[in-house]
Amino acid sequence: MNTDIFENLRLELRRGCLILGVLAALRTERYGYTLRKSLADSGMEIDEGTLYPLLRRLETQGLLLSEWREQDKRQKRFYRLSDEGTQILDRLLVEWQSMNASLTEILKEPENGTRNSILTSS
Amino acid sequence: MELVTRYLQAVKWWLPGKGQEDILRELSEELHSQMEDARVEKGHDLTESDIAGILKKQGNPFLVASRFRTDQDWIAAPWLQLYRFVMKVVLLWVLTPILVIVYVPAILTAHNPASALLQAGGQIWLALIYAVGMVTVGFGAIRWLKPDLWALKDWDPLKLPPTRNPLKVSRVGSALEVLISLIFLSWWMDLPHVMIVNYAERASGHWTTPTLWLSIHGAFYWLACSIMAATVAVSAVNFVQPTWTKTRMTLRAGIDAILAIFMATVLLLDWDNLARQWLVIKSHPTPANGDLATATVNLGIAVTVLIIGITSAATSIGRLRAVKSMSGRSNPPTALTTTTD
Known part of the structure; x- marks a missing residue:
C-alpha cells in the first residue's frame, strides 16, 4: 500500500470534517486551546498549526466571531459561531448526513460476491 | 519564558505583515496554556528543556508562520x-x-x-x-x-536566535553618529575659510574647488547646521538612554526626511554643474587623464549625494513606520512584550 497516497487521501477526507467539527464545537464560545482540547476529547485531534489558521479563515469568511477577553489573568481570544455560521453549519450538516447515508448505502452493496459489507465486517 | 519570546520572534520574522501581532498574541496564549497544563501535570515549574519540548511539538517557526499565509499559489x-x-x-x-x-x-x-x-x-x-x-x-x-x-x-528550539529589542539603540552607533556629525559640522562651518583663504594655495597645487561649493554653502548654511545639530542632540540622548522613544524616533524621522529633501534640492539645483564641478584635478601628467579623473571624482561625489538622499528617505519612512507600530503598542500588549513581562 502506498503510504503517501493513503496519507494524502486521509488528509483530504479529514479537511472537510475538521471544518464541520470546529463549526459545531463553536456553537459554544471557546478560546483556541479549549477548543482544541474539546475536539481532541471527542476524538478529533487537530494540531495548533492547522487550527489557528483555520479559525482565522472562518472568521474572515464571516462564519465566526471573535473577541479578546481576560480570563484567569490572561488575555484570550474567544470564538463563537456567527448567525451566518449557524446557517451554514445547519446546511453543511444536512449535506454531510445525506452523503453519509449515501456512503453507507454504497458500502452495503456486495462487491462481486467477494465481500459482503465493509460496515458489517468491521 | 525567554525561550518562548525567542520562538515568537522567529515566527514573527516569517509572518505576513497584516494581522501579525494578533497571530502572535494568540500563539503566545496557546503556548502559555500548554505550559500551564504541563506544569500542573508535572507538579513543578517547567525547565528550559520542558519548554523546548513544547515548542518543538508546536513546529518549526518557518512552517508555523507559513500556515497563516492565505496568498499561496504556485510557489509551494x-x-x-x-x-x-x-x-x-x-x-x-x-x-x-x-x-x-x-x-x-x-x-x-x-x-x-x-x-x-x-x-x-x-x-x-x-x-x-x-x-x-x-x-x-x-x-x-x-x-x-x-x-x-x-x-x-x-x-x-534551544538554538533559536536571542531576543531582539527593535527599540534598542547601539551606543557605539550613537557615539559614531555624534562624532561624524560634529566632524561634518566643523568642516561645514569652516568651509568658506577653507575655500577662500586656502583657495590660492590649492589652485597652485593639485586641485581646485570651484565656487559652486560656496553658492551651496551660502544657500544651505543654516539648514545643514540645523540638521547636524539636531542629529548630534538626538544621538547624544540615545547614547545616554539607548532605547528609542516615540518622540525621539519621530524627531529622527523628521531629520532624515529633511536631509533627503536637502540632498534632492542640491542635486536638482544645477545637476549639470554638480555632476562635473565638485572638484577639478589640475596636476595630472596628461590632460586627457586629468579630465577623466576629474569626471570620475565628481561623478563619485554626485552619486554619493544621491545615495545619501535615497538612504535618508528610506530610513525616514522606516522610522515613521516604527513610530506607527509604537503607537499601536500602547493599546493591548503584544505577544512578544507580554511574554517578556
Whole structure:
C-alpha cells in the first residue's frame, strides 16, 4: 500500500470534517486551546498549526466571531459561531448526513460476491 | 519564558505583515496554556528543556508562520515568505546597486544622457526580468521537486536566535553618529575659510574647488547646521538612554526626511554643474587623464549625494513606520512584550 497516497487521501477526507467539527464545537464560545482540547476529547485531534489558521479563515469568511477577553489573568481570544455560521453549519450538516447515508448505502452493496459489507465486517 | 519570546520572534520574522501581532498574541496564549497544563501535570515549574519540548511539538517557526499565509499559489506552500525575502534581497541589495554602479556613471558621462538613459532602460528591464524569472522559476521548481523538509522538522528550539529589542539603540552607533556629525559640522562651518583663504594655495597645487561649493554653502548654511545639530542632540540622548522613544524616533524621522529633501534640492539645483564641478584635478601628467579623473571624482561625489538622499528617505519612512507600530503598542500588549513581562 502506498503510504503517501493513503496519507494524502486521509488528509483530504479529514479537511472537510475538521471544518464541520470546529463549526459545531463553536456553537459554544471557546478560546483556541479549549477548543482544541474539546475536539481532541471527542476524538478529533487537530494540531495548533492547522487550527489557528483555520479559525482565522472562518472568521474572515464571516462564519465566526471573535473577541479578546481576560480570563484567569490572561488575555484570550474567544470564538463563537456567527448567525451566518449557524446557517451554514445547519446546511453543511444536512449535506454531510445525506452523503453519509449515501456512503453507507454504497458500502452495503456486495462487491462481486467477494465481500459482503465493509460496515458489517468491521 | 525567554525561550518562548525567542520562538515568537522567529515566527514573527516569517509572518505576513497584516494581522501579525494578533497571530502572535494568540500563539503566545496557546503556548502559555500548554505550559500551564504541563506544569500542573508535572507538579513543578517547567525547565528550559520542558519548554523546548513544547515548542518543538508546536513546529518549526518557518512552517508555523507559513500556515497563516492565505496568498499561496504556485510557489509551494511554506516557501512564499522565503521567496519574497530572497526576491527583496536580489532586487534591492544585489541588482539595484549593480545597476546604479554600472549605468548611472554611463548615463551621466554620456554626450547624450537622454539617449543613454533610454538604452540603459532596455538593458535594465531585461536584467530585471532575468533576475525575477530566475528566482521565481527556482522557487516554482520546489513545488515539483517536493524536497524533504527534514531540516525544518529536525530543529532545536534551544538554538533559536536571542531576543531582539527593535527599540534598542547601539551606543557605539550613537557615539559614531555624534562624532561624524560634529566632524561634518566643523568642516561645514569652516568651509568658506577653507575655500577662500586656502583657495590660492590649492589652485597652485593639485586641485581646485570651484565656487559652486560656496553658492551651496551660502544657500544651505543654516539648514545643514540645523540638521547636524539636531542629529548630534538626538544621538547624544540615545547614547545616554539607548532605547528609542516615540518622540525621539519621530524627531529622527523628521531629520532624515529633511536631509533627503536637502540632498534632492542640491542635486536638482544645477545637476549639470554638480555632476562635473565638485572638484577639478589640475596636476595630472596628461590632460586627457586629468579630465577623466576629474569626471570620475565628481561623478563619485554626485552619486554619493544621491545615495545619501535615497538612504535618508528610506530610513525616514522606516522610522515613521516604527513610530506607527509604537503607537499601536500602547493599546493591548503584544505577544512578544507580554511574554517578556
